[in-house]
Amino acid sequence: MSGQTRTLTLADVAAAAGVSLSTASLAFSGNKPVSEVTRERVLAAAATLGYSGPNLLARNLRQGRSGVVGIAVGKLSTAFQDPAALPMMDAVSQVLGSAGMGLLLMGDDDGHARLPLDAVIYAVCGRDTWAAYDDLVVRDVPVVVVDGPSWAGASLVDVDHRAGCVDLGAHLHGLGHRRVATVTLEASHPQRERDAGLREVFPDAVTIGACPSDLAAAQSLAGTYLAERPDVTAIVCQSDVQAAGVVLEARRRGLAVPGDLSVAGFDGVPTPWLDLVLTTVVQPLAEKGRATADAVLKRIEGEDVADVVLPVELRVGDSTGPA
Amino acid sequence: MSGQTRTLTLADVAAAAGVSLSTASLAFSGNKPVSEVTRERVLAAAATLGYSGPNLLARNLRQGRSGVVGIAVGKLSTAFQDPAALPMMDAVSQVLGSAGMGLLLMGDDDGHARLPLDAVIYAVCGRDTWAAYDDLVVRDVPVVVVDGPSWAGASLVDVDHRAGCVDLGAHLHGLGHRRVATVTLEASHPQRERDAGLREVFPDAVTIGACPSDLAAAQSLAGTYLAERPDVTAIVCQSDVQAAGVVLEARRRGLAVPGDLSVAGFDGVPTPWLDLVLTTVVQPLAEKGRATADAVLKRIEGEDVADVVLPVELRVGDSTGPA
DNA sequence: TTGTAAGCGTTATCAC
DNA sequence: GTGATAACGCTTACAA
Numbered sequence: 001m002s003g004q005t006r007t008l009t010l011a012d013v014a015a016a017a018g019v020s021l022s023t024a025s026l027a028f029s030g031n032k033p034v035s036e037v038t039r040e041r042v043l044a045a046a047a048t049l050g051y052s053g054p055n056l057l058a059r060n061l062r063q064g065r066s067g068v069v070g071i072a073v074g075k076l077s078t079a080f081q082d083p084a085a086l087p088m089m090d091a092v093s094q095v096l097g098s099a100g101m102g103l104l105l106m107g108d109d110d111g112h113a114r115l116p117l118d119a120v121i122y123a124v125c126g127r128d129t130w131a132a133y134d135d136l137v138v139r140d141v142p143v144v145v146v147d148g149p150s151w152a153g154a155s156l157v158d159v160d161h162r163a164g165c166v167d168l169g170a171h172l173h174g175l176g177h178r179r180v181a182t183v184t185l186e187a188s189h190p191q192r193e194r195d196a197g198l199r200e201v202f203p204d205a206v207t208i209g210a211c212p213s214d215l216a217a218a219q220s221l222a223g224t225y226l227a228e229r230p231d232v233t234a235i236v237c238q239s240d241v242q243a244a245g246v247v248l249e250a251r252r253r254g255l256a257v258p259g260d261l262s263v264a265g266f267d268g269v270p271t272p273w274l275d276l277v278l279t280t281v282v283q284p285l286a287e288k289g290r291a292t293a294d295a296v297l298k299r300i301e302g303e304d305v306a307d308v309v310l311p312v313e314l315r316v317g318d319s320t321g322p323a
Numbered sequence: 324m325s326g327q328t329r330t331l332t333l334a335d336v337a338a339a340a341g342v343s344l345s346t347a348s349l350a351f352s353g354n355k356p357v358s359e360v361t362r363e364r365v366l367a368a369a370a371t372l373g374y375s376g377p378n379l380l381a382r383n384l385r386q387g388r389s390g391v392v393g394i395a396v397g398k399l400s401t402a403f404q405d406p407a408a409l410p411m412m413d414a415v416s417q418v419l420g421s422a423g424m425g426l427l428l429m430g431d432d433d434g435h436a437r438l439p440l441d442a443v444i445y446a447v448c449g450r451d452t453w454a455a456y457d458d459l460v461v462r463d464v465p466v467v468v469v470d471g472p473s474w475a476g477a478s479l480v481d482v483d484h485r486a487g488c489v490d491l492g493a494h495l496h497g498l499g500h501r502r503v504a505t506v507t508l509e510a511s512h513p514q515r516e517r518d519a520g521l522r523e524v525f526p527d528a529v530t531i532g533a534c535p536s537d538l539a540a541a542q543s544l545a546g547t548y549l550a551e552r553p554d555v556t557a558i559v560c561q562s563d564v565q566a567a568g569v570v571l572e573a574r575r576r577g578l579a580v581p582g583d584l585s586v587a588g589f590d591g592v593p594t595p596w597l598d599l600v601l602t603t604v605v606q607p608l609a610e611k612g613r614a615t616a617d618a619v620l621k622r623i624e625g626e627d628v629a630d631v632v633l634p635v636e637l638r639v640g641d642s643t644g645p646a
Numbered sequence: 647t648t649g650t651a652a653g654c655g656t657t658a659t660c661a662c
Numbered sequence: 663g664t665g666a667t668a669a670c671g672c673t674t675a676c677a678a
Contacts (some may be wrong), residue, residue, distance in 0.1 A: 009655055020665040025657060035663060052462045056439035058655035061384040061670050067438050068391060068427060076416055077409040086400040093399055093430050102438045104391060104425045107416050115390050115425045116379035139375045215595040272538040273596055332671055343649045348673060355674090358647060381671035384654050 008051045017045035028054055066116040069096055069296055071123060072106040072132075079124045082213050083241065083269040084285060088146070091289025092121065092296075099297055106132075117141055119296045122154075142299035146292055148189035155299060156307040157292045161190050161266075164281035164312035165197025168236065168264055171279070171314060173201050176323035177234040177262060181206040183221060183246060185213065185238045194238045194266060206232065211242065215273065218245025226253050233262060233323040240265035240280055244273045247319060258321035268315060277317030284310050331374045340368035351377055389439040392419055392619055394446060395429040395455075402447045405536050406564065406592040407608060411469070414612025415444065415619075422620055429455075440464055442619045445477075465622035469615055471512035478622060479630040480615045484513050484589075487604035487635035488520025491559065491587055494602070494637060496524050499646035500557040500585060504529040504548070506541060506569060508561045517561050517589060529555065534565065538596065541568025549576050556585060556646040563588035563603050567596045570642060581644030591638060600640030607633050 014024035019038055026034045027042035034042075046053075060066050071092070073079035080086065093103045104117065120136055123146035133151070136143055143154040150156045172180060180202045185191040187210070198205055208225045211217040218237065222245060235250075237243040243265030247257050255261045257276070265271075268282030288310055295305045337347035342361055349357045350365035357365075369376075383389050394415070396402035403409065416426045427440065443459055446469035456474070459466055466477040473479045495503060503525045508514040510533070521528055531548045534540040541560065545568060560566040566588030570580050578584045580599070588594075591605030611633055618628045 007655090011655080021655095022657080022659095022666080023664055026664090029657080031657080033663065038663085054657090055384075055655050056437070057380075057384045057387065057389060058670090059657070060389075060439065061378075061380045061672085062655085062657045064380065064670075066380060066383075066389070068425075070425070076413045080403040080409055081406075083404075086403055090399045090430075093428055097430055100437055102391075102393070102427045102429070104427045105416055106425070107413075107420055114379070114423055116383065216593075219595075270539075272542075330671090334671080344672085345650080345674075346648055349648090352673080356647070361648080377673090378671050381654090382673075384656085385671085385673045387654075 008049055010051075010054055013042060013046045013049060013051050016049055017042045025054070060116070065118050065300070067101050068104050068115065068117055069101055070104045070106045070115070070117040070120040072108070072120060073124055074108045076105065076107060078212070082124060082239075084213075084239070084267040084283065085124045087269075087285040088123070088289040088292070091286040092293045095290055095293030096296070099293075101297075118300050119144065121146060121292060121296060122151075123147065123292070142296065144292055144295045144299065144305075146288065148193075150307065155295045155305045157288060157295055157310075158189075158308065159283050159288060159310045159312050161193035161312070162197035162200075164266065164283075164314065165194045165236075166200050167314040168266075168279070168281055169198050169201025171316060172234050172236070172262065172264070172320065175262065175320060178323065179206075179232045180234045180236060181208050181225070181230065181232045183208050183218060183235065183237045183242050184210045185242075186210050191238060198236055205236070206230075208235070213239040213241045215241055215245045215248075218242035219249045222246040222249040223253075226250060226255070234320065235261065235263050237263070237265045240267045240269050240271050240278055243278055243280065243319070244271040247274055247276075247278075258319055262320035262323070264320055268313075274319075276319055277315075279317040279320040280315050282313045282315045284312070331372055333374075333377055336365060336369045336372060336374050339372055340365045348377070383439070388441050388623070390424050391427050391438065391440055392424055392442045392444065393427045393429045393438070393440040394444040395431070396447055397431045399428065399430060401535070405447060405562075407536075407562070407590040407606065408447045410592075410608040411446070411612040411615070414609040415616045418613055418616030419619065422616075424620075441623050442467065444469060444615060444619060445474075446470065446615070465619065467615055467618045467622065467628075469611065471516075473630065478618045478628045480611060480618055480633075481512075481631065482606050482611060482633045482635050484516035484635070485520035485523075487589065487606075487637065488517045488559075489523050490637040491589075491602070491604055492521050492524025494639060495557050495559070495585065495587070495643060498557075498585065498643060501646065502529075502555045503557045503559060504531050504553065504555045506531050506544060506558065506560040506565050507533045508565075509533050509535060514561060521559055528559070529553075531558070536562040536564045538564055538568045538571075541565035542572045545569040545572040546576075549573060549578070557643065558584065558586050560586070560588045563590045563592050563594050563601055566601055566603065566642070567594040570597055570599075570601075581642055585643035585646070587643055591636075597642075599642055600638075602640040602643040603638050605636045605638045607635070 014021045026032050027039040119142040121144050145154045146157050148158045182205050209221045247263050250261050265278050265280040291308045298305045337344045349355050350362045442465040444467050468477045469480050471481045505528050532544045570586050588601050588603040614631045621628045
């Protein structure tokens, strides 16, 4: 054919339809009433020319938003391995999606920060990931932090880790347990809060060690500990996956759960490795995600958002019993 | 103070620094040489005014790109539960990130399509998710499909599912297995290819059923089947997670693996549920991700990209033995 | 090395 | 309900 086809613009469509640029714009956006007949004329013209709708980059500039929300998750393969992360992210994505916005994954590596984000969520990510935070503040990008800690200028969505662990501790104490050990997550806000909660009931709880929410890691940690035949009657873990690992390891060593050893977790996620119901603290994961997305949307609109701390619920299962 | 602070623009900075707009732009982008002294002057002026760098939305419009690549993954919580998905996504994100681009999650729900994406990756997602495809073609958005099937106008990154399963089948045949059954994934390109590969060696393989790559699902499927005390000597699964489920279920029913029953998988991912090394077909997951990202970047540059089919490798573990 | 000027393709404000 | 016009804030030929 003949030469380069210049990109089609709304002006071309307007011309072809014999209407003004602004009318054509309205025909597409519907932001103001347009007579049915002219609107059809515009759409017809667009179809004829092969115009695929208003340029989104131009619209973004004009409206001052990108429609994209970043979510800092540290290393992807780590973050998503945590079964507690998924239902939350799912809810976030869903709520954002129905507002026409998208969720962009920010690794801990690099330059995602050079993208025009309307807001950023900090979730399931370690301390190091916070480096870019100051930059965001400078650029006035709203920030929502999930699972704390509270951060100047950022909105917070959290669950009541501490109360949950207090309840769990009380449950064990009620069953007669007195010598308790704990497996913790790596240093973080949830880790500190959960530990503090447990220690309100068992100040002298023995810390077995810290590890990620990973089955194998928890198993090996528990293995070394149980090998010494300690006299604890219960082990409290800071995640269900850890708890599953401890249960498996205890059984491997001939300990009955909960007969010889009670084991408890945190999160309330499925544990397909086990044939029993774990005693745990159930987080409202989907609600956490929705609350996060709501906070993001409000902050983008410039509204103030109060911090949110969602309640958790103790679920008594089959993994804990009398001391 | 006095009234509304109009947003700071590069023009303000240029004025304050006593240079032209274009010089100020270059001082920030470095796209052309600027004398050290003027560049410092510009940056100083920016710092004084509290200017946080060029508006990214404006830059996007000007350059005709958003810096964002969408990845269609169906339902998040399903997609990321598959351990094979993570290392791949990780690699994609990393490569894109180092090119200054970000990865946006597209759920199967909705309107993420109204975001200005520079390209879209279709991965780990079922058939239904392809609905938006035509729209992308119309808008000339490059598309890269991972794990097939090949699609008109889209680039393809795949692994040689079929050859891998032929090798696996040969391995079992060599061990003397003749009566073989298989657990498949739900209908998809990988599912069909893997099945076809197996049937090149065992045309009469019994299909136990299809299920997601989920431990519990595979366990229950295997349970029903094994209850009938079939005379098969080996079960080939289309994923390692399924294979793990089958192993656990077989043992639960008193069958020794590989003594009474050989079990094989596909993927080459960790199976923390098992204390044996699974015989499986190992995919180069990270490389798959890198190839995908490379294809995306090239397509965005307008280059043509040849389809890629990566080789896989049979790993003989402890889950298969003589018939 | 620096300055001038022309867009990038919309949407929003205002008058008609 | 429709039309003119002014931003939105930047990058990049091209000229000096």
